[in-house]
Amino acid sequence: MLQHSIRHSCTPAVRTAHANTFKAFYAPSEADDIEPPDNDFILSILRANPSSRDTKSYMANFGLKPRPNPVPQPIHDPLPSHPVPAHVPQHPQPQPSHQEDARPQSTVINAILNPIYRRTALVKIQGPFTDRQLDSVCRGIIYLEKLGLVSVIVVENDDLPRGVEHERDAILEDTLRVAQFLEHHGGKARPTLGALVRLGPQPDDPHTDAKDEYVPEAHAFPGDLTLLRSALRAGEIPVLPPLALDSFCRSTRVDANDVIAALVRAMVDAGSPAHPNPDLPPSPTSEIDLTPLRLMIINREGGVPSYARAGLPHLLINLHAESRHIASTFEPAWRASHPTALSNLSLARTCLAAMPPSASAVMVNHRSPSSLIANLITNKPALSSSLPHALLPRGKLTPNTPTLLRTGLPMRVLRAPAALDQPKLTRLLEQSFNRTLDAPAFFARLQSSLDFAIIAGDYAGAAIVTREPFAYLDKFAVLPAHQGDGTVDFLWVALHDESYGLGLSHAVNPNPGGHQGKGEGRDLVWRSRANNPVNKWYFERASGHMRLGTDWVLFWCDAEKQLQREQGRRGNAGLSFVEDWEHGRVGVWKDVVEKIPSAWK
Incomplete structure (x- = not known):
């Protein structure tokens, strides 16, 4: 990092007062722990590690276009041809070596x-x-x-x-x-x-x-x-x-x-x-x-x-x-x-x-x-705000980590099926999954099984949890127009606070209709198609997973309060690989989840 001093053309009185201000706060030395001295501009961009979706969004804001000579290679968005939920961001992959992917x-x-x-x-x-x-x-x-x-x-x-x-x-x-x-x-x-x-x-x-x-x-x-x-x-x-x-x-x-x-x-x-x-x-x-x-x-x-x-x-x-x-x-x-x-x-x-x-x-x-x-x-x-605390990369979250602020959307928790706006929810699910909802059958099932639904804004996003009798994440969706604006992370944090994170001191997001952090956390279970590219995002947030044949993956998040209570009881002995209450639960989840009917036509 370049280090130098710039002389100021100011009065001695001002210079003295200014110098005293600096010394009062930073005495006795200017040797602060600023970033490591890698000042290369291109390296700074590489460290940002933008995905193709990030790059397209940036290009939309700054009106970029490829130069005519030489003709650059197009930037392809690695979206699959089959329909997938468009609501989860494509997180950048680990940066490859220059030999592996320089072009x-x-x-x-x-x-x-x-x-x-x-x-x-x-x-x-x-x-x-x-x-x-x-x-x-x-x-x-x-x-x-x-x-x-x-x-x-x-x-x-x-x-x-x-x-x-x-x-x-x-x-x-x-x-x-x-x-x-x-x-x-x-x-x-x-x-x-x-x-x-x-x-x-x-x-x-x-x-x-x-x-x-x-x-x-x-x-x-x-x-x-x-x-x-x-x-x-x-x-x-x-x-x-x-x-x-x-x-x-x-x-x-x-x-x-x-x-x-x-x-x-x-x-x-x-x-x-x-x-x-x-x-x-x-x-x-x-x-x-x-x-x-x-x-x-x-x-x-x-x-x-x-x-x-x-x-x-x-x-x-x-x-x-x-x-x-x-x-x-x-x-x-x-x-x-x-x-x-x-x-x-x-x-x-x-x-x-x-x-x-x-x-x-x-x-x-x-x-x-x-x-x-x-x-x-x-x-x-x-770093993603919806990642579990324990899974944040070691040393990445420090007092120097920036805070990003977005206008965001109001979040509310609905518990009565009648409170759901069926046309708006149908539009959200169909646009997010790019499939046609079997609306009569889907809403009829929610009449008897809805646990709660978290709604972001005016149905810009939703997380629907049903009782199976465990907490089952039936649908998690965000409108494509809100992809990349933080709604996905906001929605998942609210889901954490209402299900597997419930009861912890930090799980108290003040969403209207929510539990405000009071209560007992429950295991949260969901499934996803095995070829769904969103699964990488799910793997990062789930406590565990299991393959259901060749077509599906079963995911779950353990109730965090229960694990903390058991860990406190055992002290230095630590948690075992499978606790007593965990025996047989995956088999129960599998049997129930495989019988849940499809919501699509």
């Missing part, structure tokens, strides 16, 4: 490296950072620009109190310092030292009187973005201080969150230009879509601590369903270690509500800049 991998990289349609991201650089840390952060931002995502940066200094002497000079110095580091890495930066937003809530804002809503204390109109648009047209990265104009046109310091929230709304209102002519070559002066595609919060804290992960970061947050619960379960100790986590959570919720449905937010600390590349290309968390 397809280079094809993916070549596609990613040819953006012809640039998009924007709102970025909060929430310092203060040492020179070494800021160098790492700015390197990551320049990498994103090479991939077509241009950052609009707002600079914040958490250690600079409001109203101190030379406050404005220090804030402007921070802004210039970020711009200098960006240019050191080959970027073109435009520090905009004036205020682009106006003080006070947006007039006639419908959210002003809403309870539990974050209302920004600043606003902007599309006409206020002239300087921003000019910088982006010139291929420059705007770097802004957290300033706002008051009613007397004086600039005053405000919270960076207010500036970002105001800019997001104004940039969305400004609308996107007509798509550039795909026959023209990429141009650094091409019109750019102002509508933000990402919100990135780069700070010293990292992601949001999770009650379900002993304080390690949340991997993926469904803001619609989880944000208030996360705030209510935020432990006092985290307010010291992560003092801005909840305010950043509120900022993400406000911004994503105005951004396109495919947009996401990421909270990451300065030690993980390359994770921004992975998030841009895949729009997924670093």
